[in-house]
Amino acid sequence: MSVKVLTANRLTDGEVVWLGANGEWLEHIDGALIARHAEAVNALEEAGKSAIKSNLVIDVNVIDVEERGTELYPVRLRERIRQLGPTIRLDLGKQAEKPKAA
Amino acid sequence: MYRYDEFDHAFVSARVEQFKDQVERRLSGELTEEQFRPLRLMNGVYLQLHAYMLRVAVPYGTLSSRQMRKLAHIARRYDRGYGHFTTRQNIQYNWPALKDIPAVLDELASVEMHALQTSGNCIRNVTADHFAGAAADEVGDPRPYAEILRQWSSMHPEFSYLPRKFKIAVTGADRDRAAIQVHDIGLHLKKNAAGELGFAVYVGGGQGRTPMVAKKIRDFLPVEDLLTYTTAIVRVYNLNGRRDNKYKARIKILVHETGTEEITRQIEAEWQAIKETDLKLPQQDVDAIDTYFAPPNLVQRPEGWSGLAAARKADHAFSAWVDQNVTPHKNPDYGVVTISLKPIGGIPGDATDAQMDLVADIAEKFSYDEIRVSHEQNLVLPHVAIADLRIVYDLLLTDGLATANAGLITDIISCPGLDYCALATARSIPVAQRISERFGDPERQADIGELKLKISGCINACGHHHVGHIGILGVEKKGEELYQISLGGSGDEICTIGDITGRGFSSEEIVDAIETIVDRYLEIRTDKEETFLATYRRVGAAPFKDALYSEVANAA
Numbered sequence: 001m002s003v004k005v006l007t008a009n010r011l012t013d014g015e016v017v018w019l020g021a022n023g024e025w026l027e028h029i030d031g032a033l034i035a036r037h038a039e040a041v042n043a044l045e046e047a048g049k050s051a052i053k054s055n056l057v058i059d060v061n062v063i064d065v066e067e068r069g070t071e072l073y074p075v076r077l078r079e080r081i082r083q084l085g086p087t088i089r090l091d092l093g094k095q096a097e098k099p100k101a102a
Numbered sequence: 103m104y105r106y107d108e109f110d111h112a113f114v115s116a117r118v119e120q121f122k123d124q125v126e127r128r129l130s131g132e133l134t135e136e137q138f139r140p141l142r143l144m145n146g147v148y149l150q151l152h153a154y155m156l157r158v159a160v161p162y163g164t165l166s167s168r169q170m171r172k173l174a175h176i177a178r179r180y181d182r183g184y185g186h187f188t189t190r191q192n193i194q195y196n197w198p199a200l201k202d203i204p205a206v207l208d209e210l211a212s213v214e215m216h217a218l219q220t221s222g223n224c225i226r227n228v229t230a231d232h233f234a235g236a237a238a239d240e241v242g243d244p245r246p247y248a249e250i251l252r253q254w255s256s257m258h259p260e261f262s263y264l265p266r267k268f269k270i271a272v273t274g275a276d277r278d279r280a281a282i283q284v285h286d287i288g289l290h291l292k293k294n295a296a297g298e299l300g301f302a303v304y305v306g307g308g309q310g311r312t313p314m315v316a317k318k319i320r321d322f323l324p325v326e327d328l329l330t331y332t333t334a335i336v337r338v339y340n341l342n343g344r345r346d347n348k349y350k351a352r353i354k355i356l357v358h359e360t361g362t363e364e365i366t367r368q369i370e371a372e373w374q375a376i377k378e379t380d381l382k383l384p385q386q387d388v389d390a391i392d393t394y395f396a397p398p399n400l401v402q403r404p405e406g407w408s409g410l411a412a413a414r415k416a417d418h419a420f421s422a423w424v425d426q427n428v429t430p431h432k433n434p435d436y437g438v439v440t441i442s443l444k445p446i447g448g449i450p451g452d453a454t455d456a457q458m459d460l461v462a463d464i465a466e467k468f469s470y471d472e473i474r475v476s477h478e479q480n481l482v483l484p485h486v487a488i489a490d491l492r493i494v495y496d497l498l499l500t501d502g503l504a505t506a507n508a509g510l511i512t513d514i515i516s517c518p519g520l521d522y523c524a525l526a527t528a529r530s531i532p533v534a535q536r537i538s539e540r541f542g543d544p545e546r547q548a549d550i551g552e553l554k555l556k557i558s559g560c561i562n563a564c565g566h567h568h569v570g571h572i573g574i575l576g577v578e579k580k581g582e583e584l585y586q587i588s589l590g591g592s593g594d595e596i597c598t599i600g601d602i603t604g605r606g607f608s609s610e611e612i613v614d615a616i617e618t619i620v621d622r623y624l625e626i627r628t629d630k631e632e633t634f635l636a637t638y639r640r641v642g643a644a645p646f647k648d649a650l651y652s653e654v655a656n657a658a
Contacts, residue, residue, distance in 0.1 A: 015153065055131040077578075081520060087529065
């Protein structure tokens with residue numbers, strides 16, 4: 001079943017970020033705040049609006065993700081590419097920075 | 103080459119200072135994103151999937167070595183060591199931080215470059231034949247006129263908020279290498295019976311979701327009327343173009359809905375009213391711009407031909423490269439060299455900082471300091487002596503720049519697609535890479551001959567798929583990438599929009615489908631001289647559809 005998280009790009013450098021359960025914007029999807037029902041989704045949307053106002057991020061969107069074990073897997077290819085980086089340049093984007101979990 | 107005058111320097115510097123201030127105000131929160139977005143777009147700054155993207159104009163595709171070195175430096179210092187040359191003769195950087203962009207614009211201004219009007223609903227970077235000033239078949243150099251249009255359209259107060267973007271292309275030969283008939287205005291520089299220069303004027307072409315071939319509305323427009331007539335066209339568009347619907351806002355829709363005859367009447371009426379105003383080009387102004395584009399003083403190098411024959415005999419790969427990537431120059435001692443940015447299995451249009459530096463070095467030594475960017479996402483050395491071809495080839499070979507595939511099936515145009523672009527619905531580059539690998543064998547692709555394959559990752563058609571001999575459009579269907587094929591498109595002087603073959607193909611199926619089409623072509627062509635496009639025009643879509651869909655049906 002898909003649940004939702006909030007994603008955006010950081011204002012200063014465009015880095016892809018997700019809203020964390022701790023209220024911070026995280027550079028990796030692990031630890032993103034998960035909304036499992038309509039009220040929580042509304043809260044995500046409100047958090048997005050206030051983040052835009054506080055001038056930290058741009059292009060804020062609620063996206064669908066699947067919980068696969070402990071991992072979050074974005075439903076749309078577009079979001080999976082945002083999560084990792086260009087599929088044709090594995091040396092670029094987050095996929096190049098993040099050590100693969102064992 | 104054109105050199106900035108004091109006005110140009112002051113103008114570009116003022117814009118850099120202005121944008122610096124706007125970025126500071128954005129970062130401090132004084133400007134909201136809603137307020138800032140149109141400002142950043144006017145300076146070529148987009149937001150893509152992973153980061154911001156900066157699109158830098160290469161006016162009419164012409165660069166000096168110094169400018170190319172600056173592009174390399176920017177890639178190295180502010181980006182990730184590469185840039186992407188686009189179908190608009192621009193270069194895009196995919197990873198700049200917003201806070202660094204004013205510094206990048208400063209660096210660009212220091213070599214007379216900028217990112218102005220590479221986005222927004224204004225007159226965009228004017229493009230031209232990438233062989234301009236060099237090709238043997240050229241009637242006149244289109245670049246002085248592209249430069250005049252650039253000066254006229256930069257920050258044009260009346261035309262800064264058009265209904266939609268507006269693209270002008272100029273070609274100076276009967277062979278159209280600038281795809282002018284799929285531009286909002288296409289200008290074909292030609293001579294009349296009296297030997298005077300003027301333009302055939304085309305209006306209302308374009309690709310995107312509603313592809314249209316432009317209509318010729320004037321067979322010969324004297325050079326002096328270039329700006330008055332262009333003003334009349336853009337004014338009629340600005341007044342009457344649709345602003346209610348983004349998807350119907352381009353001039354092609356206005357031309358289509360109004361009718362060619364009526365829109366021509368409106369343009370001519372507007373023109374009569376402004377024809378004798380101060381926009382009429384004085385010959386001395388044209389001459390002054392013209393001198394900037396005067397051909398270099400080419401040294402006679404007749405010794406090249408005998409040496410070339412021997413070098414070709416000794417090295418088959420070099421010989422294939424000369425056949426494919428060197429085209430005739432006005433001066434028979436010289437050739438025009440296409441540097442393919444399409445290595446087999448590589449990313450179309452990408453060049454590393456080191457490759458850009460290498461091209462700059464080669465151009466400085468062997469091409470009179472001149473480089474061109476083509477809309478086909480390659481680079482061009484316009485003035486290489488035949489005697490120097492071997493050494494230029496050897497130098498290009500040192501960094502993977504000597505692929506002998508210009509105009510062949512692996513010389514694929516591809517937009518960035520879903521790997522980078524926020525608008526894309528499917529990936530295009532990986533499809534291009536797999537097709538390139540499938541057909542990468544030099545003998546196989548040489549046997550197939552001229553075949554322009556173009557891929558877009560969404561309906562906006564940045565990859566020019568509508569005018570590909572074979573076009574591929576990637577869409578998203580039920581969460582999966584799906585690729586539609588069109589056949590028989592062409593962006594040259596006999597311009598046609600390709601016909602969609604039928605249902606699309608999955609990512610797994612698409613390369614086999616392309617191979618099926620190519621194999622059918624090889625079976626039915628009259629002989630090797632009949633190109634894919636000529637065959638398609640002779641037989642139509644039916645044999646290809648049969649091959650595509652009966653085979654799939656059989657396999658199912």
